[in-house]
Amino acid sequence: MATLESSVTLQADGQTDLDAIDQALDRSLRFGAGCPERLGEAMRYVVLGPGKRLRPRLVLMACRACGGDAATALPAACAVELIHAYSLAHDDLPAMDDDDLRRGRPTCHVQFDEATAVLVGDALQARAFELLATQLPAEHAGRCCGELARAAGAEKLVGGQSADLSGAFDGATVDDLRAIHARKTGAMFIVSLRLGAILAGAGEERLYQVTEYARALGLAFQVTDDLLDVSGSQQAVGKRLGKDADRGKLTYPKLLGVDASRRLVDELIDAAVAAVAPLGDTAGPLVDLARKLQNRDR
Amino acid sequence: MATLESSVTLQADGQTDLDAIDQALDRSLRFGAGCPERLGEAMRYVVLGPGKRLRPRLVLMACRACGGDAATALPAACAVELIHAYSLAHDDLPAMDDDDLRRGRPTCHVQFDEATAVLVGDALQARAFELLATQLPAEHAGRCCGELARAAGAEKLVGGQSADLSGAFDGATVDDLRAIHARKTGAMFIVSLRLGAILAGAGEERLYQVTEYARALGLAFQVTDDLLDVSGSQQAVGKRLGKDADRGKLTYPKLLGVDASRRLVDELIDAAVAAVAPLGDTAGPLVDLARKLQNRDR
Numbered sequence: 001m002a003t004l005e006s007s008v009t010l011q012a013d014g015q016t017d018l019d020a021i022d023q024a025l026d027r028s029l030r031f032g033a034g035c036p037e038r039l040g041e042a043m044r045y046v047v048l049g050p051g052k053r054l055r056p057r058l059v060l061m062a063c064r065a066c067g068g069d070a071a072t073a074l075p076a077a078c079a080v081e082l083i084h085a086y087s088l089a090h091d092d093l094p095a096m097d098d099d100d101l102r103r104g105r106p107t108c109h110v111q112f113d114e115a116t117a118v119l120v121g122d123a124l125q126a127r128a129f130e131l132l133a134t135q136l137p138a139e140h141a142g143r144c145c146g147e148l149a150r151a152a153g154a155e156k157l158v159g160g161q162s163a164d165l166s167g168a169f170d171g172a173t174v175d176d177l178r179a180i181h182a183r184k185t186g187a188m189f190i191v192s193l194r195l196g197a198i199l200a201g202a203g204e205e206r207l208y209q210v211t212e213y214a215r216a217l218g219l220a221f222q223v224t225d226d227l228l229d230v231s232g233s234q235q236a237v238g239k240r241l242g243k244d245a246d247r248g249k250l251t252y253p254k255l256l257g258v259d260a261s262r263r264l265v266d267e268l269i270d271a272a273v274a275a276v277a278p279l280g281d282t283a284g285p286l287v288d289l290a291r292k293l294q295n296r297d298r
Numbered sequence: 299m300a301t302l303e304s305s306v307t308l309q310a311d312g313q314t315d316l317d318a319i320d321q322a323l324d325r326s327l328r329f330g331a332g333c334p335e336r337l338g339e340a341m342r343y344v345v346l347g348p349g350k351r352l353r354p355r356l357v358l359m360a361c362r363a364c365g366g367d368a369a370t371a372l373p374a375a376c377a378v379e380l381i382h383a384y385s386l387a388h389d390d391l392p393a394m395d396d397d398d399l400r401r402g403r404p405t406c407h408v409q410f411d412e413a414t415a416v417l418v419g420d421a422l423q424a425r426a427f428e429l430l431a432t433q434l435p436a437e438h439a440g441r442c443c444g445e446l447a448r449a450a451g452a453e454k455l456v457g458g459q460s461a462d463l464s465g466a467f468d469g470a471t472v473d474d475l476r477a478i479h480a481r482k483t484g485a486m487f488i489v490s491l492r493l494g495a496i497l498a499g500a501g502e503e504r505l506y507q508v509t510e511y512a513r514a515l516g517l518a519f520q521v522t523d524d525l526l527d528v529s530g531s532q533q534a535v536g537k538r539l540g541k542d543a544d545r546g547k548l549t550y551p552k553l554l555g556v557d558a559s560r561r562l563v564d565e566l567i568d569a570a571v572a573a574v575a576p577l578g579d580t581a582g583p584l585v586d587l588a589r590k591l592q593n594r595d596r
Contacts, residue, residue, distance in 0.1 A: 001420070003520060031452050031453055031457075032453050033453075034452075034453030034454060034457050034462060035453045036457055036458045036460045036461045038460070038464060039456070039457060039460040040452065049373065059553050080440055086420075087420075088464075089583075090416055090420060093410070093413075093416060095412035095416060096413050096416065113393070114393035115391075115393045115460075115463050118388055118391060118393060118394065118416065119388075119459060119460050119463075121420065121458050122384075122385075122388060122419065122420075122423065122450075122456050123451050123452035123456040123457070125420065125423050125424070126423070126447045126450040126451035126452070126455075126456065127447070127451055127452065129443055129444075129446075129447040130443075130444060130447035130451060131450055133440050133441070133443035133444030133447055134444040134447075136440075138440055141439070141440030141443070141444075142431050142434075142439030142440045142443065143431070144433035144445045145427055145428075145430070145439070145440065146427075146431030146432040146439075148427075149424045149425070149427040149428035149431055149432075150424075150428055152424040153421050153424035153425055153428060154329050154332075154333040154337055154338065154341065154421035154424070154425065155329055155330050155332030155333045156332060157329075157335060157424075158337070158417050158420050158421040158423070158424065159329075159332045159333045159334055161336045161417060162334045162336070162337040162413075162414070165555045166334060166336060166412050171484040176311075176501055183332055189581045272402050272462055277353070298592075
């Protein structure tokens with residue numbers, strides 16, 4: 001799932017955001033004496049490694065698109081990245097997807113150990129909520145915590161991973177596949193956009209528009225992820241390829257074929273772009289990002 | 299760590315609280331279609347099993363002790379129990395403490411599987427923050443999320459477990475042991491009391507008093523836990539005994555001897571009782587609880 005981060009070329013303004021995000025993530029992972037050295041080191045390893053920070057960039061872009069000051073959204077940008085990073089560290093565990101390579105480096109349980117990988121995830125999740133609760137304007141902190149908690153919970157992120165592991169793909173249709181990815185990937189895309197918009201003071205109409213953008217973008221992201229698993233190079237993608245196919249997991253190319261999967265991506269990207277058209281020029285970076293994602297496997 | 303819950307006899311009013319907590323926990327673990335059935339079942343198994351709900355009861359007692367309406371603190375009571383339950387499910391994993399018995403029943407990874415036990419913990423942590431963020435009065439939600447996140451994070455709960463696992467007890471003194479337990483056990487006791495007090499609108503002085511009570515009570519709890527590991531019956535305690543000693547873990551009885559450990563408990567309980575003396579009669583249940591804890595291994 002980290003492939004976009006290593007395959008999208010950023011614009012100049014994107015680079016500034018990326019630097020700001022990386023610096024903020026670095027700051028968010030400094031701990032007092034209570035945190036054992038090895039635990040803190042492993043948390044930083046998992047979060048601060050290579051990555052283009054797609055979800056946190058979406059937070060900042062959504063904030064600007066809705067007329068807000070992106071600087072105020074930095075804690076939320078970090079929080080969604082911490083949740084994403086924790087979920088990868090846990091997904092990679094031997095009892096889960098059993099992956100040894102992530103973003104081109106050994107996964108956390110390989111580099112450290114399994115117990116540390118579990119605890120790293122646990123502590124990163126807590127830190128995400130600590131950031132929202134303590135570093136956002138008080139009038140938004142509670143709502144942002146609630147939105148992130150829901151997106152990260154049993155009905156969304158964790159539920160999607162659980163359904164994925166339990167072989168719920170057997171005999172699945174495209175609609176089933178979409179429903180699982182809506183949880184496993186889509187919910188975190190949606191909450192990224194929504195947190196940025198909320199922090200810009202967006203009303204319900206704007207929230208609806210960025211939510212629809214995120215819903216389409218998240219699904220397109222998953223389809224291109226599946227396409228990269230078939231056609232990408234391991235070096236570019238940064239993780240072992242062909243694994244999903246080897247495991248007998250259902251993927252979009254397998255269900256629809258490569259060409260129809262690409263057409264689906266095109267449709268989804270058009271839908272995403274249309275969703276934020278009413279926002280005008282401030283949504284330009286969101287449109288540009290969607291267009292880049294559209295071509296990341298070609 | 300669940301031993302007090304099965305060894306303290308509750309008062310009549312405590313029974314009412316316990317019923318209210320159990321009902322609220324049950325309600326807090328109902329999910330929509332997004333949550334896979336097995337995941338939801340496992341979350342309920344971990345949380346709704348036997349247990350005397352010490353931490354949530356402390357939330358309600360602290361709220362009343364500070365003049366608040368305990369009913370408004372029920373979401374916070376549930377949240378601390380969900381964090382506690384998640385930490386047990388993860389601590390019990392093969393890569394961690396590798397326990398197969400908890401509260402007299404198979405642990406989550408034995409009853410379900412390892413991947414489910416990891417995901418159960420992840421989803422319970424998210425649910426805890428969702429409860430605080432969405433069910434507490436808006437003026438307190440953010441602060442409560444921040445306090446719980448800090449207590450559950452890398453410098454406290456998770457940090458303590460990490461230090462415990464890494465053998466930081468080797469050559470440890472009583473002060474070292476106390477520092478580790480302050481994180482692994484103490485922080486969640488403290489936040490339980492603080493959330494209850496915050497929701498009662500307590501000022502800094504009251505917060506300080508309940509924090510000092512919780513600090514002493516949490517440590518006394520850990521010492522009596524160690525004493526039960528030496529002298530308790532497995533049936534009463536609900537988990538395998540002698541494990542800490544078998545693993546070469548440092549315990550209070552080993553460092554101080556049984557008699558001196560009991561004297562330490564007596565001192566700590568006196569300190570806890572003294573800390574809440576300024577609150578007067580409303581702190582009666584906190585005093586009663588401390589006195590029961592004092593004798594739970596005798």
